[in-house]
Amino acid sequence: xxxxGSVIGVKPEKxxxxxxxxxAVWPGVLEMIKACNIRNxxxxxxxxxxxxxxxxxxxDYEGDMQRMAADPVTQAWWKLTDPCQxxxxxxxxxxxxxxxxxxxxxx
Numbered sequence: 001x002x003x004x005g006s007v008i009g010v011k012p013e014k015x016x017x018x019x020x021x022x023x024a025v026w027p028g029v030l031e032m033i034k035a036c037n038i039r040n041x042x043x044x045x046x047x048x049x050x051x052x053x054x055x056x057x058x059x060d061y062e063g064d065m066q067r068m069a070a071d072p073v074t075q076a077w078w079k080l081t082d083p084c085q086x087x088x089x090x091x092x093x094x095x096x097x098x099x100x101x102x103x104x105x106x107x
Contacts, residue, residue, distance in 0.1 A: 028073035
């Protein structure tokens with residue numbers, strides 16, 4: 001299992017819409033998240049930023065992320081959520097959500 005943390009901005013005028021969408025995530029989106037070996041997925045908000053955390057339990061992360069990106073239900077979901085988000089300036093090339101370095105963990 002590998003833990004992932006990432007960050008992205010949220011447009012102030014879109015925050016309530018983003019929260020509303022995530023209060024009723026489509027079942028097909030949740031099914032694809034699980035099918036792609038993601039567990040314990042959470043998104044937090046603070047001062048204009050969204051922080052996501054999840055655990056990946058598969059053995060082909062890139063393949064699972066490609067599978068998710070190819071899913072029509074997930075693509076439709078992202079068409080609603082992406083306009084709410086604003087990538088951070090210091091993200092790596094090609095990133096939407098900026099990956100974060102884990103500096104501490106305890107069970």
